[in-house]
Amino acid sequence: MAASLLITRIGExxxxxxxxxxxxxxxxxxxxxxxxxxxxxxxxxxxxxxxxAVVDAAGRAVLPGFVDSHAHLVFAGERSAEFAARxxxxxxxxxxxxxxVAATRAATDAQLRAGLHRLAQEMLRQxxxxxxxxxxxxxxxxxxxxxxxxxxxVTPEVTYLGAHVVPPEFDGDSARYVDLVCGPMLDACAAxxxxxxxxxxxxxxxxxxxxxxxxxxxxxxxxPRIHAGQxxxxxxxxxxxxxxxxxxxxxxxLTPADVDALASSATVATLLPGAEFGTRQPYPxxxxxxxxxxxxxxxTDCNPGSSYTSSMPFCVALAVxxxxxxTGEAVWxxxxxxxxxxxxxDVGYLVPGARxxxxxxxxxxxxxxxxxxxxxxxxxxxxxxxRADLG
Ligand code: NIG
Ligand code: FE
Numbered sequence: 001m002a003a004s005l006l007i008t009r010i011g012e013x014x015x016x017x018x019x020x021x022x023x024x025x026x027x028x029x030x031x032x033x034x035x036x037x038x039x040x041x042x043x044x045x046x047x048x049x050x051x052x053a054v055v056d057a058a059g060r061a062v063l064p065g066f067v068d069s070h071a072h073l074v075f076a077g078e079r080s081a082e083f084a085a086r087x088x089x090x091x092x093x094x095x096x097x098x099x100x101v102a103a104t105r106a107a108t109d110a111q112l113r114a115g116l117h118r119l120a121q122e123m124l125r126q127x128x129x130x131x132x133x134x135x136x137x138x139x140x141x142x143x144x145x146x147x148x149x150x151x152x153x154v155t156p157e158v159t160y161l162g163a164h165v166v167p168p169e170f171d172g173d174s175a176r177y178v179d180l181v182c183g184p185m186l187d188a189c190a191a192x193x194x195x196x197x198x199x200x201x202x203x204x205x206x207x208x209x210x211x212x213x214x215x216x217x218x219x220x221x222x223x224p225r226i227h228a229g230q231x232x233x234x235x236x237x238x239x240x241x242x243x244x245x246x247x248x249x250x251x252x253x254l255t256p257a258d259v260d261a262l263a264s265s266a267t268v269a270t271l272l273p274g275a276e277f278g279t280r281q282p283y284p285x286x287x288x289x290x291x292x293x294x295x296x297x298x299x300t301d302c303n304p305g306s307s308y309t310s311s312m313p314f315c316v317a318l319a320v321x322x323x324x325x326x327t328g329e330a331v332w333x334x335x336x337x338x339x340x341x342x343x344x345x346d347v348g349y350l351v352p353g354a355r356x357x358x359x360x361x362x363x364x365x366x367x368x369x370x371x372x373x374x375x376x377x378x379x380x381x382x383x384x385x386x387r388a389d390l391g
Contacts, residue, residue, distance in 0.1 A: 005051055007062060008054060009056050010031060010057040013032060023328070030043065034382065036385055040351055060204070061361045065383065066254070066313075066338065070132055072161075074104070074112055075104050075137040077104070092279035097305060124381060125381075129381065130155075133151040133157065134197060141185045160193040161196075168278075178213065181213055190220040196223070200236030202234070207234070214226065226239065228251070238258060247267060250275065262289065271296070271299075295340055296329070297334075298312070298319055298333040298337060299315070317370040327371075334346035335347075359378050
């Protein structure tokens with residue numbers, strides 16, 4: 001039998017156990033037992049069973065590891081000048097993606113791999129135990145293929161985003177580029193990917209192009225997700241619902257019909273407040289979505305253009321402070337919500353049978369993630385039952 005570990009005297013254990021509301025849930029004065037890579041038991045500290053080893057949490061909070069369901073981590077170069085210009089009043093433009101595309105194409109595999117592993121380690125140190133990773137800065141068959149292959153080295157949640165923008169060599173001929181994305185590029189990327197994504201926005205891809213890309217991906221066994229409503233309202237959110245996409249991401253600009261469509265679907269609304277922070281846009285209206293019964297996830301959108309943060313705690317703090325989410329709603333969205341957005345049932349919860357992906361905070365409750373913004377509160381991380389080396 002696998003060795004067991006008891007974590008005891010947990011001040012607040014966030015379980016997200018599906019209760020009546022299927023929402024944020026905690027056990028105070030709790031304990032948790034890990035066996036192998038799974039959670040074996042949760043309950044009150046007073047009733048904890050014996051185990052092979054014991055960790056005394058001394059009143060600290062334990063949460064499910066964060067599930068970051070939206071990140072663009074395979075790239076080279078940086079765009080701090082663009083960020084500085086935006087802070088001085090320039091608007092965000094989707095076209096900035098092209099400068100990262102040029103740098104990524106020019107980079108060696110080793111350079112891309114080093115940047116990717118650095119960001120993955122940065123995420124782990126901040127408590128992220130599951131993350132999604134997109135391609136989308138290569139935009140040639142070879143560069144997209146190496147992007148998804150590299151991403152697959154660090155996560156099973158790999159997303160093919162050949163339809164990020166139309167690259168310069170296809171200027172004025174997006175139809176021909178979409179053919180490439182749906183044809184030879186998809187052929188090269190499908191085996192390394194679980195998801196297919198498209199940036200459905202003015203300046204990127206229109207709704208018919210987006211439908212073509214997601215449908216072609218689905219025909220190859222990939223599951224659809226979408227970037228929609230980042231810069232203005234558009235048809236992308238309804239397309240997501242039409243195609244039963246796991247998630248519609250950004251959702252910053254939504255029509256009432258979009259909210260209704262999301263509320264009556266299995267499509268999660270993934271909000272990316274780091275992008276609003278980094279582009280000085282208004283934050284998405286999380287309250288409107290939650291009050292309508294939409295399932296909401298929070299993710300970083302970590303990328304060198306709009307949102308160069310890898311920190312889920314930062315996103316939780318923004319969601320609480322500026323999007324009127326309660327601390328519990330924000331933590332649920334950053335854990336169980338992310339799991340829903342990735343159609344995962346093994347992570348995002350701390351209940352018997354769940355994967356033992358958990359974090360211990362240097363704080364007594366989850367609220368400290370927003371109450372003490374910018375403070376590195378993640379003290380320890382267990383991933384698949386093993387204590388992670390946080391470097
Ligand atoms: O999610 N919206 C499209 N993609 C990224 C931006 C990427 C970039 O600016 O490089 C996003 O915000
Ligand atoms: Fe994105």
